[in-house]
Amino acid sequence: MTITPGVDAPTWPPEFAERYRAAGYWRGQTFGDMLRERAAAHPDRTALVDPAPERRTWTYRELDERADRLAAGFLARGIRKGDRVVVQLPNTGEFVEVVFALFRIGALPVYALPAHRETEIAHFCSFAEAVAYVVPDRHAGYDHRELAALMRERTPSLRHVFVAGDPGEHTALSEVPCEPSGPFDGPEPHELAFLQLSGGTTGLNKLIPRTHDDYMYSLRSSNEICGVDDGTRFLVVLPAAHNFPMSSPGWLGVLYAGGTVVLCPRPDPATAFPLVEGERITMTGLVPPLALLWTDAAAATAHDLSSLELVLVGGAKFSESAARRLEPALGCRLMQVFGMAEGLVNYTRLDDDTETVVTTQGRPISPDDEIRVVDDQDDDVPEGEFGHLLTRGPYTIRGYWRAPGHNRRSFTEDGFYRTGDIVRRLPSGHLVVEGRAKDQINRGGEKIAPEEVENIILAHPAVHDVSVVAVPDEYLGERSLAYVILREGAEPLKPVAVKRFVRERGIAAYKVPDLVEFVDAFPHTGVGKISKKHLRSAAEQS
Numbered sequence: 001m002t003i004t005p006g007v008d009a010p011t012w013p014p015e016f017a018e019r020y021r022a023a024g025y026w027r028g029q030t031f032g033d034m035l036r037e038r039a040a041a042h043p044d045r046t047a048l049v050d051p052a053p054e055r056r057t058w059t060y061r062e063l064d065e066r067a068d069r070l071a072a073g074f075l076a077r078g079i080r081k082g083d084r085v086v087v088q089l090p091n092t093g094e095f096v097e098v099v100f101a102l103f104r105i106g107a108l109p110v111y112a113l114p115a116h117r118e119t120e121i122a123h124f125c126s127f128a129e130a131v132a133y134v135v136p137d138r139h140a141g142y143d144h145r146e147l148a149a150l151m152r153e154r155t156p157s158l159r160h161v162f163v164a165g166d167p168g169e170h171t172a173l174s175e176v177p178c179e180p181s182g183p184f185d186g187p188e189p190h191e192l193a194f195l196q197l198s199g200g201t202t203g204l205n206k207l208i209p210r211t212h213d214d215y216m217y218s219l220r221s222s223n224e225i226c227g228v229d230d231g232t233r234f235l236v237v238l239p240a241a242h243n244f245p246m247s248s249p250g251w252l253g254v255l256y257a258g259g260t261v262v263l264c265p266r267p268d269p270a271t272a273f274p275l276v277e278g279e280r281i282t283m284t285g286l287v288p289p290l291a292l293l294w295t296d297a298a299a300a301t302a303h304d305l306s307s308l309e310l311v312l313v314g315g316a317k318f319s320e321s322a323a324r325r326l327e328p329a330l331g332c333r334l335m336q337v338f339g340m341a342e343g344l345v346n347y348t349r350l351d352d353d354t355e356t357v358v359t360t361q362g363r364p365i366s367p368d369d370e371i372r373v374v375d376d377q378d379d380d381v382p383e384g385e386f387g388h389l390l391t392r393g394p395y396t397i398r399g400y401w402r403a404p405g406h407n408r409r410s411f412t413e414d415g416f417y418r419t420g421d422i423v424r425r426l427p428s429g430h431l432v433v434e435g436r437a438k439d440q441i442n443r444g445g446e447k448i449a450p451e452e453v454e455n456i457i458l459a460h461p462a463v464h465d466v467s468v469v470a471v472p473d474e475y476l477g478e479r480s481l482a483y484v485i486l487r488e489g490a491e492p493l494k495p496v497a498v499k500r501f502v503r504e505r506g507i508a509a510y511k512v513p514d515l516v517e518f519v520d521a522f523p524h525t526g527v528g529k530i531s532k533k534h535l536r537s538a539a540e541q542s
């Protein structure tokens with residue numbers, strides 16, 4: 001169960017770590033201590049607002065105290081430093097309390113999304129050898145307690161299920177807190193803070209080990225770039241466990257700055273606009289499909305959105321035409337952000353001209369973010385030409401959690417992360433994302449590994465072979481299409497039966513193929529392997 005540094009989670013070579021400390025990037029503070037410091041400096045300021053169903057607020061002092069008591073309760077139940085805890089909570093105050101309680105004792109949250117189901121959660125629990133799983137009772141019509149019971153049966157390491165709300169057969173989260181018996185033996189700043197999820201390209205999600213030092217640096221710099229300060233009122237519209245709304249600059253960045261975080265239960269304008277007005281929201285982050293929806297809804301809304309100063313858009317490519325419409329419609333500044341949970345984050349800047357803001361995906365946070373744009377042989381391409389984006393820097397991981405084989409493919413020998421994105425770099429340093437080399441579908445910001453979905457469909461008795469590819473979609477950017485070859489002599493299937501089969505296997509709904517087509521054969525490459533590129537262009541033409 002214990003973590004061996006450099007083995008379970010590859011880390012920076014000592015000369016890099018020294019350089020990042022000397023440059024002042026890594027400042028030696030943990031998230032637990034950060035909150036403690038803020039609570040001492042401005043105890044009565046509002047840290048957190050959870051507006052639904054009844055408005056609840058937390059001052060910095062209250063959040064700090066509640067995190068302490070919950071941390072003490074977790075310890076009393078045997079959760080220890082280095083233990084992994086799968087946290088699957090919607091945008092509620094409990095999410096923030098749980099995460100800070102775990103930070104304080106050095107247990108590592110594994111950030112599941114509310115949309116995840118049996119397939120994903122079973123993987124996180126077993127691969128991370130989680131000791132606990134934290135869930136809501138019901139969310140969006142789904143009973144998480146039943147899934148939790150199944151996970152307890154199937155995962156030997158899983159000793160606890162904590163439920164926010166009615167616990168059923170499990171333990172109520174509200175029963176956990178107790179009085180701390182003394183200071184916590186917390187983590188060191190260079191140690192892991194949590195495991196974030198990768199978008200995944202090869203089947204199941206990889207886990208991304210982030211340290212207190214490296215993540216705190218990305219927040220602090222994001223705050224400077226985005227102009228976050230103690231007057232910022234940030235609306236968390238996307239699922240709070242996503243890296244973007246957590247750290248770019250996100251709810252953690254805003255708490256770092258002493259601002260106020262408001263948790264939005266659903267991302268639609270009908271839910272969010274009254275909150276923007278009522279809570280005087282100044283900043284938020286959206287994925288492109290939501291940005292479009294908000295842009296269109298703003299024209300007709302009776303709600304006063306004039307408090308909005310900045311909307312960040314990222315997670316998938318934002319079309320230039322949509323980007324041009326956003327600022328006039330919402331009456332605020334647009335900032336594009338191109339980031340990844342593995343590290344590197346790029347922003348357009350507040351003083352960039354409009355053309356740069358609408359046509360690029362920004363430039364890196366740090367002067368020490370090393371960027372290479374290379375061809376298929378890893379040779380640098382001339383400035384301004386397309387190539388694979390490789391990166392290395394003070395907040396980009398050196399390897400995934402317990403994945404040595406995968407790490408040899410995803411990182412160069414000298415530690416550059418192969419992002420899988422195809423970019424072009426402008427003389428200003430801004431990147432333009434042109435496409436993707438990795439086998440992944442980006443469905444409006446939700447990343448899908450085709451292989452994971454293919455493996456599920458292959459289990460259908462009537463299916464001989466399957467290939468899942470991206471097809472362009474005006475609203476989401478991309479949707480998923482499953483090309484299915486049926487077994488000889490099999491009863492014909494309807495597309496809806498394939499979709500139902502995938503859904504019933506227990507997988508996040510966004511991974512269920514949007515389209516299913518039955519074909520006799522896939523286009524093949526010379527070596528007889530399915531050519532995803534070929535399939536993608538066939539899909540684009542159909």
Ligand SMILES: O=C(O)c1cccc(O)c1O
Pocket residue numbers: 243244247248314315316337338339340341342345
């Ligand atoms: O993962 C992402 O897509 C992402 C987008 C914007 C900003 C981020 O930090 C991200 O991780």
